[in-house]
Every structure is written in structure tokens, then in C-alpha cells.
Amino acid sequence: MAMIEMKGVSKWYGTFKVLTNCSTKVEKGEVVVVCGPSGSGKSTLIKCVNALEPFQEGTVLVDGISVGDPKTDLPKLRSRVGMVFQHFELFPHLTITENLTLAQVKVLGRSRDEAIERGMKLLDRVGLNSQADKFPGQLSGGQQQRVAIARALSMDPICMLFDEPTSALDPEMINEVLDVMVQLAKEGMTMMVVTHEMGFAHKVAHRVVFMDQGEIVEDATKAEFFGKPRSERAQLFLSKILHH
Amino acid sequence: MNLDFSVVGHSLPYLWKGMQYTLQLTATSAVGGLFFGTLLALARLSSIRWLSNTAAGYVNLMRSIPLVLVIFWFFFLVPLILQGITGAERPPQVGAERTAIITFIMFEAAYFCEIMRAGIQSIPRGQVYSAYALGLTYGQSMRLVILPQAFRNMLPVLLTQTIILFQDTSLVYVISATDFVGAASKIAQRDSRLVEMYLFVAIVYFVLCYTLSYMVKRLQRKIAVIR
Numbered sequence: 001m002a003m004i005e006m007k008g009v010s011k012w013y014g015t016f017k018v019l020t021n022c023s024t025k026v027e028k029g030e031v032v033v034v035c036g037p038s039g040s041g042k043s044t045l046i047k048c049v050n051a052l053e054p055f056q057e058g059t060v061l062v063d064g065i066s067v068g069d070p071k072t073d074l075p076k077l078r079s080r081v082g083m084v085f086q087h088f089e090l091f092p093h094l095t096i097t098e099n100l101t102l103a104q105v106k107v108l109g110r111s112r113d114e115a116i117e118r119g120m121k122l123l124d125r126v127g128l129n130s131q132a133d134k135f136p137g138q139l140s141g142g143q144q145q146r147v148a149i150a151r152a153l154s155m156d157p158i159c160m161l162f163d164e165p166t167s168a169l170d171p172e173m174i175n176e177v178l179d180v181m182v183q184l185a186k187e188g189m190t191m192m193v194v195t196h197e198m199g200f201a202h203k204v205a206h207r208v209v210f211m212d213q214g215e216i217v218e219d220a221t222k223a224e225f226f227g228k229p230r231s232e233r234a235q236l237f238l239s240k241i242l243h244h
Numbered sequence: 245m246n247l248d249f250s251v252v253g254h255s256l257p258y259l260w261k262g263m264q265y266t267l268q269l270t271a272t273s274a275v276g277g278l279f280f281g282t283l284l285a286l287a288r289l290s291s292i293r294w295l296s297n298t299a300a301g302y303v304n305l306m307r308s309i310p311l312v313l314v315i316f317w318f319f320f321l322v323p324l325i326l327q328g329i330t331g332a333e334r335p336p337q338v339g340a341e342r343t344a345i346i347t348f349i350m351f352e353a354a355y356f357c358e359i360m361r362a363g364i365q366s367i368p369r370g371q372v373y374s375a376y377a378l379g380l381t382y383g384q385s386m387r388l389v390i391l392p393q394a395f396r397n398m399l400p401v402l403l404t405q406t407i408i409l410f411q412d413t414s415l416v417y418v419i420s421a422t423d424f425v426g427a428a429s430k431i432a433q434r435d436s437r438l439v440e441m442y443l444f445v446a447i448v449y450f451v452l453c454y455t456l457s458y459m460v461k462r463l464q465r466k467i468a469v470i471r
Binding site: 047050052074075076078079080081082083085086087089090091092093102103106107108148151152155 | 368370371373374375376377378379380381384388389392393396
């Protein structure tokens with residue numbers, strides 16, 4: 001059974017169709033990169049996985065549980081799916097430690113000590129244990145994003161979603177975040193990553209999904225995608241971003 | 245004109261009692277108004293149509309009628325309504341002090357609602373997403389993530405509204421509750437010292453409100469630096 005399975009997902013904003021019949025899969029332990037021009041629906045697609053965006057047609061299964069089913073306990077499902085956002089979205093009124101422990105205590109019911117221990121271990125892992133008592137606003141963008149990854153990992157997720165995790169970062173901070181993600185991928189974490197970082201895709205992705213105008217145009221292995229994409233639109237996209 | 249301010253000195257204990265009631269009414273109404281105002285704001289922002297419409301209707305109604313009228317209605321009409329419901333022989337009295345507290349909370353809730361609504365809307369949508377993504381429920385996301393930030397952003401406006409509320413509480417004189425102004429006017433009429441008493445009351449209000457506004461302004465500057 002696939003960890004994430006999307007079948008014929010369509011979504012409208014009013015009369016505007018943002019997703020058209022999207023189907024793809026992420027197997028356990030697989031890293032899938034979703035790319036495409038801006039406005040192609042990548043972020044919307046990944047937000048459908050944990051129901052941050054509702055969709056009108058199709059099904060999404062996460063670990064066999066139907067996301068669109070009104071009977072599904074969404075908070076419980078979401079607590080098992082880690083997510084990292086473009087703009088970090090740490091809670092600015094809480095310290096780094098509190099950011100890391102809040103959901104562990106309130107959602108998973110861990111004790112404060114247990115949550116702190118887990119949080120600190122992950123903070124250490126992303127190389128930021130000296131920042132535990134600071135507030136998010138006192139950290140650089142790259143540091144904030146690493147904390148956000150640690151926060152998602154502190155919930156012991158079964159898979160991770162990344163929504164353009166490096167797009168809002170200054171160039172010199174992109175690598176510190178990508179390094180953490182590469183490490184995570186190598187350890188076998190199931191990951192769905194919306195990104196323009198083709199270097200990252202080259203290094204760790206198993207498959208690449210290419211989207212354009214709300215449709216999944218290409219869903220291929222990494223070698224196939226970078227070797228010779230079948231669709232013209234993917235070829236055009238690659239030629240545009242790989243020149244430099 | 246001969247002015248004799250000794251009347252102020254003589255009546256200080258009585259005036260202090262009035263001031264205590266004013267402060268108590270202000271504090272209770274501010275806390276109650278903020279609590280119900282926040283609930284109203286959440287209702288107004290709800291995607292459930294009837295809930296947001298009801299809340300919006302209530303807020304617009306309260307904001308469109310003068311406070312004095314609300315106080316009057318509550319004081320004179322509610323006993324009659326209660327009588328109609330319970331079928332009692334005489335209209336049950338709500339009492340001036342209870343009327344004052346209930347009407348002020350009801351009235352202020354409408355104003356605090358609009359402030360909290362703006363505060364909640366000032367928090368980026370991504371904060372809600374990330375709270376949800378961690379598995380927090382709607383209630384937890386609001387209580388632990390969104391409202392603390394909204395409250396902090398809106399603190400200067402909330403305090404300014406509370407200063408206005410502090411002045412507005414003087415309206416309870418219309419139902420003969422003895423607040424600071426009420427106490428002063430009773431003495432003024434008893435001793436025929438209207439000018440002295442009302443001058444004194446004005447000065448006290450001015451000093452208190454001006455000092456508080458100044459402190460809010462400083463707080464605002466401090467918050468701006470943190471952000």
C-alpha cells in the first residue's frame with residue numbers, strides 16, 4: 001500500500017479549476033519532487049494531502065485513510081503527517097522550545113519533560129540547540145526553517161510534506177536547509193517535496209512529478225525525467241531553469 | 245461668583261466609593277466585553293453562514309444605537325419582558341447595578357468584537373495552516389496560536405477602547421446608579437455646589453484618562469520595536 005495515493009483529484013475555486021484529475025502515488029520510503037511553473041497548482045496539490053485545502057472530486061489516501069471522508073478525524077491524521085511551509089510559520093509569540101513542544105503535549109499527550117527531550121534532540125540534529133530559548137524573530141530564515149523541520153519531526157510523522165521550503169530564503173541559506181532534507185531522505189523518510197531546487201531532485205528524488213496549469217503532465221522516475229522528458233511542456237520548463 | 249472647594253474635601257470618602265464602583269464597572273465590562281467580543285469575532289469569521297450573520301447583525305445593531313438607549317431599554321423593558329415570560333404579578337426588578345454591568349458587557353462586546361476581528365485577520369493564514377498541520381483542532385489553534393497573537397497586536401487599541409469605556413460608564417447616572425459622576429452630582433445638588441463638584445470630576449477624569457492614553461502610546465512604541 002502506498003503511503004500517499006491521490007486518485008483523480010480535482011478542485012475548483014468558484015468556477016476556476018485549479019486542479020484537474022490529478023493522480024499520483026508516494027510509496028513508503030520514497031522521495032517525490034513536485035515541480036512546475038508558478039501557478040501550476042503544486043502547492044494546492046500538496047495541501048490536499050493533509051486536507052488543508054478541500055477538494056471537490058477524487059480521493060486522497062494517506063496510509064490507507066481517506067482524507068476527503070467527512071468521518072475522518074483530520075487533526076489526528078494531520079498529526080501523523082509532517083508539513084513544512086514556504087514561510088516557515090513558526091509561532092512568533094512562543095520560544096523555539098515552546099514551538100517544538102506545543103503540539104507534542106497538546107496533541108500527542110506527551111509529558112512536558114518528554115516533549116522537551118524529544119524537541120532538544122531534534123533541535124540538536126538540525127544544529128540549533130544553542131537557540132532553544134530564543135524567539136523565532138531572532139533567528140535567520142534558514143534557522144527558522146530548520147526549526148520548522150525539527151518541529152514537524154518532533155511529532156514522529158509517517159511522512160513529510162514540503163511546500164517550497166527554500167523559496168523564501170536568501171541564497172546563502174538554501175543549502176543549510178537542503179542539507180537537513182537530504183539527510184532526512186537518506187534515512188528513508190517518505191517525502192513529498194514541492195521545490196524548484198533541481199539539484200535536490202537530482203540528489204535524492206526517486207520520482208519527479210511535473211505539473212502545469214493544474215494538471216500532472218509528467219510523473220516519471222528521476223532518470224527518465226532529467227534524461228528525456230516526454231512532454232514538451234516539461235522540456236520547456238527544464239530548459240528554462242537548468243540553463244544557469 | 246464665590247467658589248468653595250471645601251465641599252470636595254468633605255465628600256471625598258463618598259466620592260471614593262463612587263469611583264470604586266466606576267472602576268469595578270469598567271473592569272468587569274472590559275473583561276466580560278473582551279470575552280464575549282472574542283467569541284463574537286470568531287462567530288463573525290466563521291464559515292457557517294447563519295452564525296456569522298447572527299453575530300454581524302448583533303454587532304451592527306449595538307453599534308447603531310446610543311448606549312443610553314441600551315441602558316434604558318434594559319432597565320425598563322427587560323423587567324416587563326421577564327414578567328411576560330414568568331407571568332409574575334409585578335415586573336421583577338433587575339436593579340441598577342446589575343443592569344449597568346449586563347448592558348455594558350453587551351455593548352462593549354460589540355466593539356471589542358470588531359477589534360478582535362481585525363486582530364485575528366491580521367494574523368497570516370499560514371499560521372492557521374501550520375497549527376492545523378501539527379494536528380491542533382480549531383479550538384486549540386485559536387486558543388494557543390491565533391488569539392494570543394491577535395490580542396498582542398491589538399493591545400493598544402483594546403486599552404484605548406477601555407479608556408473610552410471608563411468615560412462611558414458615567415452614563416449609568418440615567419438609572420441613578422451611584423458611580424463617580426453620580427456621587428458627585430448627588431452632593432452637588434444637596435449642597436448647591438454644582439460648579440465646584442463638576443469641575444473636580446472633570447479634572448479627575450482628565451488626569452486619569454490623559455495619563456492612561458500616554459501610557460498606551462508608550463506601550464505602542466515598545467510593541468512596534470519588538471516587531
